Amino acid sequence: MGPSVERSRDRSEDRRSHQNVGRQAFRPGAGQRPPRSTAFHSFLVASGILLSRLFGLVREGVFAYFFGQRSDAADAFKAAFRIPNYLQNLFGEGALSASFIPVYARLLAEDSEEEAGRVAGAVLGLLALALSTLVLLGVLFTPVFIDAIAPGYEGAKRELAITLVRVLFPGAGLLVLSAWCLGILNSHRRFLLSYSAPVIWNVAMIATLVAFGRRSDSQHLAVWLAWGSVAGSVLQVAVQVPTVLRLARRLRVSASVGSPHVRTVLSNFVPVVVSRGVTQVSAYIDTVISSWLGTGAMTALFNAQTISLLPISLFGMSVSAAELPAMSSAVGDEAGIAGQLRTRLDTGLQQIAFFVVPSAMALLALGDVLAGVIYERGRFTHADSLYLWGILAGSSVGLLASTLGRLYSSTYYALRDTRTPLRFAVIRVVLTGSLGYLAAFKLPPAAGLDPRWGVAGLTASAGVAGWVEFALLRYTLNRRIGRTGLTASFVARLWIAAAIAAGVAWGVKLVVVGHHPALVGVVVLAPYGLVYFAGAWLLGIPYAASMFARVRRLL
Numbered sequence: 042m043g044p045s046v047e048r049s050r051d052r053s054e055d056r057r058s059h060q061n062v063g064r065q066a067f068r069p070g071a072g073q074r075p076p077r078s079t080a081f082h083s084f085l086v087a088s089g090i091l092l093s094r095l096f097g098l099v100r101e102g103v104f105a106y107f108f109g110q111r112s113d114a115a116d117a118f119k120a121a122f123r124i125p126n127y128l129q130n131l132f133g134e135g136a137l138s139a140s141f142i143p144v145y146a147r148l149l150a151e152d153s154e155e156e157a158g159r160v161a162g163a164v165l166g167l168l169a170l171a172l173s174t175l176v177l178l179g180v181l182f183t184p185v186f187i188d189a190i191a192p193g194y195e196g197a198k199r200e201l202a203i204t205l206v207r208v209l210f211p212g213a214g215l216l217v218l219s220a221w222c223l224g225i226l227n228s229h230r231r232f233l234l235s236y237s238a239p240v241i242w243n244v245a246m247i248a249t250l251v252a253f254g255r256r257s258d259s260q261h262l263a264v265w266l267a268w269g270s271v272a273g274s275v276l277q278v279a280v281q282v283p284t285v286l287r288l289a290r291r292l293r294v295s296a297s298v299g300s301p302h303v304r305t306v307l308s309n310f311v312p313v314v315v316s317r318g319v320t321q322v323s324a325y326i327d328t329v330i331s332s333w334l335g336t337g338a339m340t341a342l343f344n345a346q347t348i349s350l351l352p353i354s355l356f357g358m359s360v361s362a363a364e365l366p367a368m369s370s371a372v373g374d375e376a377g378i379a380g381q382l383r384t385r386l387d388t389g390l391q392q393i394a395f396f397v398v399p400s401a402m403a404l405l406a407l408g409d410v411l412a413g414v415i416y417e418r419g420r421f422t423h424a425d426s427l428y429l430w431g432i433l434a435g436s437s438v439g440l441l442a443s444t445l446g447r448l449y450s451s452t453y454y455a456l457r458d459t460r461t462p463l464r465f466a467v468i469r470v471v472l473t474g475s476l477g478y479l480a481a482f483k484l485p486p487a488a489g490l491d492p493r494w495g496v497a498g499l500t501a502s503a504g505v506a507g508w509v510e511f512a513l514l515r516y517t518l519n520r521r522i523g524r525t526g527l528t529a530s531f532v533a534r535l536w537i538a539a540a541i542a543a544g545v546a547w548g549v550k551l552v553v554v555g556h557h558p559a560l561v562g563v564v565v566l567a568p569y570g571l572v573y574f575a576g577a578w579l580l581g582i583p584y585a586a587s588m589f590a591r592v593r594r595l596l
Contacts, residue, residue, distance in 0.1 A: 086359035089236025094351050096243035098415050101347050103247055107254040107262060109420030111337035113198045114259035118266065119343040120191040121205030123328055125179065125213030137164075137224045140309035143369035143457055144302050146228040150370040156302060158291025163303045165221055166296040172214040179210040190325060191339070193332035201260055208267035212274035216242075219274070222281040228366050229288045236362070238277050245273030305457075312459040323473045323506075327499050330481045335493045337425075342496050345429055348411055349436035349500070352400035357444030360389040361451040368455030379522040382452055386525050389448045394441065394527055394535060395584045399573045401440040402539035403566075407546055408433035410565050413558030426558070428493070435497040439504025442511040449514040452522075461517060469510040476502035531582070538576030545572045 108115035141164055148157040179186070183206045187199060194202055219238065226235035249269025253262055286292065298304055331339040364385050403411065408430035417426050450462045480498025485491065519525055546569035553564050577585035 084359075085232040086236050086362045089233045089238075090354050090359055092237045093239040093243065094354060096240050096247070097347065098351075100243045100247050100250075101344065102415050102418065103250045103254075104266075105344070105416040105421040106419030107250060108259055108340075109425075111425070112259060112340070112420070113336065114201065114263045115340045116336060117194070117198050117202040118205055118263045119340050120187070120194065120328065120332070121202045121209060121267070122270075122343075123324070124183075124186050124190055124206050125209045137168075137220050137310075140306050140454075140459065141221075141224045142228050142366055143309070143455055144306050145224065146366040146369045148302065149228060155291050156300070158289055159293050159295075159297075159300055160302045160306065161225060161289050162293040163295050163297050163300065164306055165218075165292075166294050167298070167307075168217065168221055170296060172217055176210050176214040180207050183207050183210075190328050191332040192329065197260075201263060205263060205267045208264065209270060212271035215271075215274040215278050219278045219281065222278065222285050225285045225289050226281065227362060230366070231284065231288065232363065234281060234284055236359075238281050241280055242270070242273035242277045245269050245276060309454075309457060309459045312463045323470045323503065326470075326474045326477060327503070330477060330499060331496055334481065334495050338493050338496050341425075341429055341432055341493075342499065344412075344416060345432040345436055345496075345500060348415065348429075348433060349404060349440060352397050352440065353444050353447070356393050356396040356400070357447040360392050361447045364389055364448065365451045365455060368452060382455065382522050383525055386448060386452055387527075390445055390525070390527050391531065392584065393444050393448060394532060395577070395582065397441050397444045398532070398535040399539040399542065399570070401437040402536075402543050403569065404433040404437035404440065406543040407550070407565060407569065410546075410550060410558075410562055414562030414566075417558040423558075431494060431497040432500055435500030435502075435504065437504070438501045439507030442504070442507040446507065446511040446514055449511070449518055452518060453514075456521075462514065465510045465513045465517075468513065469506045472506035472509055473503050476505060534580040534582055535577065538573050538580055538582070541576050542569045542573035545569065 104115075108118070141161075145157055145160055148154075148160065183203050186206065187194065187202050191199075191202060222238075223235040226232070246266060246269045249266050249272075250262070253265040257265060298307065327342060328339065331342045368382055368385055409426050411433065412426035412429040413423065416429070417423060453459070453462050477499050480502040481495030482492075484498050485494045515526055546565050549568055550561065550565045553561050556564075574585050574588065578589055
């Protein structure tokens, strides 16, 4: 078979995967239905995430205006923010989505609304008890946590971080309860509210910065901002509660573990929490290392993660969040369920890759433009943007693996297998720690670079570890449900389109260099996106063709 025939076959397969969602790889038998497309649900998730992330970027821009990037107060706030954030990440959306949604969504699909209400109420009661204890311990042992997470902090910087953590911890507990609300809403396919609710949290922090930024020094402003975060957490939960109570009409709050479904949630919850804990170990290692790399290193790492996590959340999370309840509701025999999962997984992988490949290319080639648009104002200088670009280039290494891996993990969770992702998360963390140490402490001196460039080594080494984890997830799942994944031709065409778009955008950047960062961002990023979509369409990528068709219909 010649190369041209092979390319033609790959393109035909790509089009069929996009156009025939719910039919390929699955032939329904008696009493079985083909899987329904979750494209609209993915759109709602992406819309909610985009809205909240845009406000988050505004928040970070306002933060950079008042604090800059090389500030002890900024470093103290970022370190303090991470400690209660670990609590949120451990018990929040990821853990509840993986353990609670598959059970609750299956009960709803089986019309067991009474039992679903009991399960939801028991999970809420048990979660509230656990969080109350953990928040109290967190407030009491804050100095120990600060010494563990930022051993490089001393004197006033350390004391400020301790104060901030004690303020922030209760708000983190409330955000975990917000994740319980998200689990209810997602199971009932109410995605927009659950993922746009963080907007009000961001608004509260922005309002705090604006209200106190000009009349407070940086240390006092950091404390005010911590209280603004707590107020935002209260509001974020409050906006979701009325809809949750209306949907979960049979909700019965308790702390009972008598139901076998509650025990299933708990048995799945523990491995996921351990898995999330292992992942947080990776973040902890990065934080500790960055605390030794000089003033501004931790803030720069946090700023880079804010940008690089945007496509992961916007594209990886949107598809994964929409697919998890749909996958969990699959019914039929083992072969039929496997067919539905393969169809959903392959379609979701193509959706994710179509948007994440150009995102990774943008981080690599246009990171200074992205940093300038979001942060470059006030005390944040162009030199800071160039430094941040190097860190973003490191983040581009594993961006695609991280987003695709989220969907593979969701497939395991739909199969009620939370232990396999845990094993591979452990492997990734071990690699991240060992490679991160070498890349952060050994590589910069060997290359004659300033030690602060070790942060770029951290992000790049994490990307390498992410690819190893993704490969293991895919290999094991393929042995279980059959072959899944993207064709080499599809991925190659995406990268070619992104590279051409980056070349055009780079040429535009050379013409407008020196102008206001916001203007440069619009003039450079707009043609980058247009050229990418046009190139993908010319190269036969089905998603580009469908988007152009929608635009023509609108016009």
